[in-house]
Amino acid sequence: MKLIFECGSDGQHLSLIPPCDVPEVMLKETREQPLELPQVCENELTRHYTALSKRVYGINDGFYPLGSCTMKYNPKINDDMAALPGFTAVHPLQPEATVQGCLEVLCKAEKYLCEITGMDAMTMQPAAGAHGEFTGMMLIKAYLRDRGDTGRTKIIIPDSAHGTNPASAVMAGFSVINVCSGPDGGVDLESLKAAVGPDTAGLMLTNPNTLGLFDRNILEITRIVHEAGGLCYYDGANLNAISGIVRPGDMGFDIVHLNLHKTFSTPHGGGGPGSGPVGCKEHLVCFLPGPITAEADGLYKQVMPAKSIGRVKAFNGNFLVVVRALTYILTLGRDGLPDASRHAVLHANYMMSRLKGTYDMPYDTFCMHEFVMSLDRLHRETGVSALDITKGLLDYGLHPPTMYFPTIVHEALLVEPTETESKAAIDEAVEVFLKLYETAKTDPGKLHNAPVTTPVRRLDEVGAARNPILKYEK
Amino acid sequence: MNFPDGLKYSKTHEWVKMLDTYSCLIGITDFAQSELGDVVFINLPKIGDEVVKNEVLCDVESVKAVSDVISPVSGTISEVNEGLVDAPEKLNEDPFGSWIAKVEKITASLDLMDAARYEEFIKSEEA
């Protein structure tokens, strides 16, 4: 397929901008480097992007069981609401009286998300989960500094955590202590007790964890950290198992981030934009990044928290993403949210149950919204790896699950069907997984060679990294 | 798997070639490169940097992982093998011929093994 730069011909263009209706003025110094953007007509342009769209796999194309990503259906009403001119044509620096609707969106979203998470206030400013994690770590830093507690420099993180957790802690100036997971997949309590001390700033945890398991010792875990003088931060990536059923605030967490693009159905867009609101309990509210929205007598305004850590980005966060999430919450409501979570957990256990006779499940217990399989034994016996299985899935038109995460499981495949998949879709996927297992045993070469039906075959990632070509050059 | 004589080896799979009492060359072993897979980049240390035995000298990237090269000695970096920046694959193709850094003014060293002991060490680790 051609790159857009290989399409069109000199002189082709669209007629978009009118001539100048005032005397022309130009800068004194202008660029000498040529600006060689594509020269295409509108017809060619649209054909190019249509061709690209056929080389993309969206949720509308099929099953998307990516563990830790919650690829649930993206409702179209959300997109319609996010396209309303009353939202899109509004300048972020308009006077408050002229944006009461926008402030109402932010305020309502905050209110409902606080209720869902058990927090006292929430900022919608962070643009993604990792951004929220950084914000949360900064809240801890500001809180400790404010109390003169400068000796607390360590954040405790389980070895099963997503890479953004330790990276975020370090960005906020902390160092990381890893604690290991016990044989049951939960945090090893002895390891945790040994890790806490007077230098403990806090703990970062997700529950259910990245293995898809709810840590039954959660209250003990947060108690241990609090007793040592640290704060507890909840990574909300796995909220889909418990949204509307259990609240991180009730588990003992002081700070929470959410991934609206996971739990709250906003689209992934091929890698963004997402939204990572951060909520906290009362003792941390004054440190939140600002401004946050406040309501009094039906009027909304923006206020800067008294000891705010400042801004983590310009303006108001990914506002249209918040519109989508709010629309979703209004649609599902009080009963729809827990119902969605319960089905997410049901579907995952159903799929796991159908696969566990064939695939190895490292944790022989019910899962929550996702489960992890290990292809370690299959790899040793047949040479077929988790990677090979995922490439085999591509030839069946299925998006593979998450591979090689969490890193504490060898040859891991992390599977999350979500609540919006039908039983038929799950059954179909199960059949494909079983077939692939057979193929691994009888014809492993086929899987080493896969995929063969996709627009491109396996790509040379080593070459791409050794000799990076990061843009087109004539 | 190669284990050339005349070199010293660390438990973290680096090799050391003593040039004289206070200077040496450091690289990674055949075992190390096979564990790493295809090397795509090496983040070389800077000339003049102080290194401390058992601490990170630099890191090496493959497509899906980063590995630390641990310094077997304490001293000062006097030269680095710039050629590896454009040809990181040399670490896979010729690990013992591709030195990473030259360290001078050596003040301390880890307990290092000779070729035979290193080979045994690897066998016992794999068991």
Add this chain to the structure above:
Amino acid sequence: MGTYVPTTPAEQDQMLAEIGISSVDELYANVPAGMTICDRLSLPEGISELAVRAAVTSMADKNKVFRTILRGAGAYNHFIPSVVRSITSREEFMTAYTPYQAEISQGILQAIFEYQTMICMLTGMDASNASVYDGATAAAEAVTMCRDRKRVKAFISSCSNPEVIQTVQTYCFGSDTELVIVPAKNGRTDAGALESMLGDDAACFYLQQPNYFGQMEDASGISAIVHAAGAKFIMGVNPIACAVMRTPFEYGADIAVGEGQPLGLSMSFGGPYLGFMTCVKSMIRRLPGRIAGQTTDADGARGFVLTLTAREQHIRREKASSNICSNQALCAFTAGVYMTAMGEKGMRQAALLCVSKAHYLAGCIRKELGWKLKYDGEFFHEFVTECPCPEKVLQVLEDNGILGGLPVDGGILWCVTEVVTKAELDRAVDIIKGGVLI
């Protein structure tokens, strides 16, 4: 209640039977007693799509949409071609995940590669990443790129957008980097002050071009000063201006970042926006975030992958230089479509109209209202005028459907883009004259 769950009660029973349990409650056995809040959640009841539409639309209706917008200050009302909206709302692009499975994601990867190429064309720089959250966080990440063992102090011009400065300050608080704000003189960076402030612990200097007040800075002179001190030169640039102004590459920037919202994204009360990051060849491996690269597949065909991934947090974890995971993919895609639709001709034309119309308005304000420009340097499409009574002026404009400039420094920061007609500009000035000067 609204629902997207397809499973019928009968299917639910089949699933329970397969698992070997009688109720979903059993799957929540690990949750400590008393922690579940099923019937205590204080949220409104779920409603039908028709009712949701009415509820959310009523919120949108409470906002005032101005017919004429003369305010910029970091968010700009530019023309968005119809093809941009139509292409970027395609389901495939909207609902796809990050392209980790490259074989089935060539559309996304190629689109990012094309975006990276076009941003490099615009800025003249050697390489671009796949984007970060916005221009402000791009500035903060750029500062991180420049930090070194000895060079630990960052400098930023006071003529930068205040929200950018605040964001960089927050990130610097995180990394315990000292951030020094370099003062201004007559609406532009005080180059003399800058020179005296830069020592051999200076990591970088960030300059906005055009700056927050719309003024064109002496970026060449400043570039020389910064490099003489051994520091890196970061420019935060307006992408529309880049179509005509000397490029950051020509100015000698080591890193060029900026807010990509003008490239086809609606103002949307502040987001989602687009942070672009480009740099010179020697700094490529310091770029944070995702990057798409070209390669070949098993048959030798051209293809694209996410590359240089060993920089990123999912591999480096606590040793990563940035925690960033996602990019603003759909927004970067939008910018790519916009730049393709506009082409060089369209972008130069849009820039020409911006500069011309802004100068026209400045001239009208001076002639008809008698308000002088606060800063007399060359400007792009924003300028600050004195104003005897900013509140009154903005109110009378607002009453007539016009969003006036932003009150700044006792005056008003005006902005004119290509969408504002001469007639609208004349009308705005007349309204002020009639409503305020009598």
